[in-house]
Amino acid sequence: MASKAQIQTVKADFLDPSLYEDTGLSGVPRLSRGTILGALSRAFDLAEGRKPGHAQRVAYIGVYLASDLGLEPARIEEVYFGCLLHDVGMSVLDPVSIQAAPVATRWARNGRSSAEVLVRPSSGGWSEIIETIARHCETGAAVARRMGFSEPVAAAVLGHHDCWDGSGRPGALRGDAAPLVSRIVALADRFETLLDGDAPPLALRRSGPALVRDMAGRELDPELAHRMAELATRDDFWMGLYDNDLGAGLMALNYGGVLGRDELFEFLGVLSDVVDVRNGREEGSGRRIADMARRVALHCDMTERRADLVKVATLLHDIGTLGVPARYLRKPDILSIDEMSAVQMHPIYARDILGEIPGLGAAAWWVGCHHERVDGKGYPGMLEGSEVPVEAQIIGMCETFDALTNDRPYRRALPRSEAFEIMRGLAGNRFDSYLLARFESVAGPFDA
Ligand SMILES: [Fe+2]
Ligand SMILES: [Fe+2]
Ligand SMILES: [Fe+2]
Known part of the structure; x- marks a missing residue:
């Protein structure tokens, strides 16, 4: 000792x-919802067992894409909060499979997927992982509502593991039946998760566009995935993503009033x-x-x-x-x-x-x-x-x-x-x- x-x-x-x-x-001090959650999302990362700053990077990716699509400010704010809160449901749960659950989006299906790349089932096994995914999505959406966030934010939290092809959580919406904000949040989380390895930023910059394109039409909205792949060829996107002041920059947006x-x-x-x-x-x-x-x-x-x-x-x-x-x-x-x-x-x-x-x-x-x-x-x-x-x-x-x-x-x-x-x-x-x-x-x- x-x-x-x-x-x-x-x-x-x-x-x-x-x-x-x-x-x-x-x-x-006078604080906005966006500033407070920008910082507290680091606590959600801890609960999810993710690298520090995961939720902030998801928010950066989501807001970058939403802004490029020319979404109105209110929609961009919904994307921001959906991204920061996407895994808040993990804060309530403590499953045996906590390490595996956040990335298990497309379990035991054919083709290459984030689940196959990243999931390491622990002692809980697949059924517990599936259960955990469904529960943390539902719990997280309930927390978002109780915090006073709008239905689109809660829906994005609920659907962040849903796939474009309808696979995923029981009750998942297929294709563009899912709201655009939800599809952007799902993409941002999936993309950040794929980048969350130990590879250096320059290597990820090279592989990133292909990784996101690879999920088009199966896990992700194909149009959004192709657009994101294009954005992921830009230097400013990567410089922003790996900026040491990313969190402070997001908090300074003062979203949410x-x-x-x-x-x-x-x-x-x-x-x-x-x-x-x-x-x-x-x-x-x-x-x-x-x-x-x-x-x-x-x-x-x-x-x-x-x-x-x-x-x-x-x-x-x-x-x-x-x-x-x-x-x-x-x-x-x-x-x-x-x-x-x-x-x-x-x-x-x-x-x-x-x-x-x-x-x-x-x-x-x-x-x-x-x-x-x-x-x-x-x-x-x-x-x-x-x-x-x-x-x-x-x-x-x-x-x-x-x-x-x-x-x-x-x-x-x-x-x-x-x-x-x-x-x-x-x-x-x-x-x-x-x-x-x-x-x-x-x-x-x-x-x-
Ligand atoms: Fe204490
Ligand atoms: Fe999750
Ligand atoms: Fe996540």
Whole structure:
């Protein structure tokens, strides 16, 4: 196990404090749906087991093609969100075959296909893969609707594994019976998946046009596939696809409109529900913890605006668990060292993902620290005392209390009085004693 000195060296090497600066912080920034999802799509990549940036590259390809076709702006936005959200359904599931499912689009059929090229069936076998494909498409479409996206976006998520020739998910639409936006999203996902190997960009630039043309008329709309093959001969397409600032460029498009305060809470609340379900917690736990964290922040003399930012951070505090196998998160037993190491990555994933959203640097830092302890025995940084931000402790206190007072796979809910008793035992080691006293005065009164 790494020593504290080693961990601090790693921290010093990898963390750029300027990313998490709190100066001039004036509350929740004005953010668009497109900016938030541009960054959070990286969490969906983790859940799908894909290379970082998969959903962003799919969005780039989809928007590039849609723009070339001269689609009106509203349709282009639908393509963008369909691409970013296409695999959000994977965030809820944890199938054995998770590695195979996302690319299994054309199973056990004749001819060359992305499935044959990329699928490595795991212990789950084909029937489980097919089941996973259907379920993650349906679940993803439901999540998109709950986030307030239009029916064309939900339909694109639902149909992203459907094939032009009608094969694929039971109920898949054949040919141009499927909406154009859906066909573009399906193409963008299929094309990015084929490029997702280890070959260098120049080799992919040479093979890319043929790869997409090869799927014309079977997996993909032939007209779109041939057009995409032509676009894939352009240098600017490839330079954009492999641009290190691709994510920032997509987020700067600000698609979907800027969210008002309550709209933002609701938008993030849906994602918090997704995390609850994945973690085997009652849906709505994350929202409840976030509301409590906001109240505690106010009781710790923070401004309304800062307390709102604490609520935003809390709604997203466990988004990094999308990168942890759900069976570890739901395990009703003690975790092995390897399993625990995987679980302990989740604040780091969340911090790095949220740090990409303009104006959320401080919130990213708090989220990254929500499992730190004032006695220096927390993770991931083993911070000590006042190094652990107050906001991170508030998130931790609210999460701990909610966990104690609700059923978990490994134990029944405790009465609030007993939960407070346990929390008091954490004063000076897990949490700062003064903060804990403030917390108790907000979270009470408790039952006998
Ligand atoms: Fe998928
Ligand atoms: Fe995908
Ligand atoms: Fe956590």
